[in-house]
Amino acid sequence: MRSADERAEELTAAIYAALLGETGWQAFLDRLNGFTPGALSTLFFHDLRARAGAVAFVSGSEGRETALQDYEGYYSNRNPWMRKVAATPVGRGIIGEEIVPREEFNRSEYYSDYIRQNGLETGVGLTLHKDRGCYFLLSTLSDDRDVERNLERAHVFTRIAPHLKRVFRYYRSGEAHAAGLALGEGIGNAGRLGLIVVNDDLRVIRTSVAGERVLAGGDPVGLDAMGRVRFASPDLQAALQALLQHRHFGQATRIVDDPQTGVRLIRVGGDRAAAFFAGTTIAILVGDPQGNVRPHLQALAAAQGLSPAETRVFAGIVAGRSLTEIALASGTKRETVRTQLKSIFAKTGTASQSDIVRLATGILRAD
CATH class of the missing domain: 3.30.450.80 (Transcription factor LuxR-like, autoinducer-binding domain)
Known part of the structure; x- marks a missing residue:
């Protein structure tokens, strides 16, 4: 023995x-x-x-x-x-x-x-x-x-x-889900969709540029005060939570479509080991907001060379939110938002939040 x-x-x-x-x-x-x-x-x-x-x-x-x-x-x-x-x-x-x-x-x-x-x-x-x-x-x-x-x-x-x-x-380093992430990215690129990948704690672990724009707009999905993904629709949020349950070991790939918002949730199945050791990840595919959510605002931010994170701050200021509210919504520190705001001032040639609103509404002309 x-x-x-x-x-x-x-x-x-x-x-x-x-x-x-x-x-x-x-x-x-x-x-x-x-x-x-x-x-x-x-x-x-x-x-x-x-x-x-x-x-x-x-x-x-x-x-x-x-x-x-x-x-x-x-x-x-x-x-x-x-x-x-x-x-x-x-x-x-x-x-x-x-x-x-x-x-x-x-x-x-x-x-x-x-x-x-x-x-x-x-x-x-x-x-x-x-x-x-x-x-x-x-x-x-x-x-x-x-x-x-x-x-x-x-x-x-x-x-x-x-x-x-x-x-x-x-x-949990992410290697185990590489194939699933690549699948989500491929579908997103082919359909000109925003890709947002979340782990079982609803934290974002990967986004495409279009996915960043989706989160910046907050509709149909954004980040809550704790920096976790939150859908405006309670039904979609419940569907996301259900897909993330640990017990889905080795099951087939599951897809949830919401015809009203055009959101698609994909949980890539088949790998019991990845689901057990790494937890579940979900690829969220959403229509690119550059084409259907406040297009003038997105186009203006892109024209001024704003990054996705700066675009999120830019959109928040235009919507009348305070820096604290923007920080809570994006799961970042207020000082980080202040730094991003200074960068927006420099890139847009503005000097105040009021100027940013005027720029967005066309009262202040962009150079």
């Missing part, structure tokens, strides 16, 4: 083989699960805010197919381990008895109606990453209640933890 360190070395090799595309994450999990006969191993997440979780990869589910559906549909909110996941250390393997005492765990609905019913008794887990109340974990459930053997399995989890944390850093 392999020692704990030998198993850790074998799993470390499997991690990098999956990361480099030589195998896959299912192969890594199958190898881990193979060290414990009759076990059930998963890469999964638990969202404390939603009090729910979902499984991205599973090994050992043969004969337990309904167990995963039951977990996601009901027992994830009954799992006593997950109720205390916030107190568990990130990066250290831990056995179930360290989280919840055995006597207390055995009295839970989760144990009697789910764990025991599936021929299991306890588990070993590892918190890999946490992000805004959402925890990403590796777990092996088994019927082996021997504490010493389970502590040895936990040691293996601890040994491979640094490598799995590097996987999260890689995926």
Whole structure:
């Protein structure tokens, strides 16, 4: 039988083989699960805010197919381990008895109606990453209640933890979504549309020039006071939130079209690993405001050589907003807006905000 360190070395090799595309994450999990006969191993997440979780990869589910559906549909909110996941250390393997005492765990609905019913008794887990109340974990459930053997399995989890944390850093660097971003850019360029790419925190991670103009105008989509993407339409905002849910692991590409605004939302599917490790990204495609939203204002800003960020400030001043309101709407500091305003003055030959309004309305002639 392999020692704990030998198993850790074998799993470390499997991690990098999956990361480099030589195998896959299912192969890594199958190898881990193979060290414990009759076990059930998963890469999964638990969202404390939603009090729910979902499984991205599973090994050992043969004969337990309904167990995963039951977990996601009901027992994830009954799992006593997950109720205390916030107190568990990130990066250290831990056995179930360290989280919840055995006597207390055995009295839970989760144990009697789910764990025991599936021929299991306890588990070993590892918190890999946490992000805004959402925890990403590796777990092996088994019927082996021997504490010493389970502590040895936990040691293996601890040994491979640094490598799995590097996987999260890689995926969240943006490389994992490169193909999806390229798809969105291609569609945007072909259709002369504005592209805005957002992550699962509704933060903008990429925009086209036309996308910047869309955000500057704020209609149909702009930024709220926290710098997050916000649609004027509550229905579109709800559709965006639904597409960003973590549980869409490996599903087909989904597209939501809104005929009233011409907005298209695209969640590129197919890559379970990217969805689990990096989170979901959405490409928002919107008609270029240069052609249909205050064209004279956009044309004037372009003629004066204003950048997209300066155009946003320019439009805000013409709309009568204060510098503080413009800063809040764009998610920037007021001093940044003041600097952009000084640049606008220099480029347009104006000396005050009133001059900018006069320029926009044609009272003050541009040179």
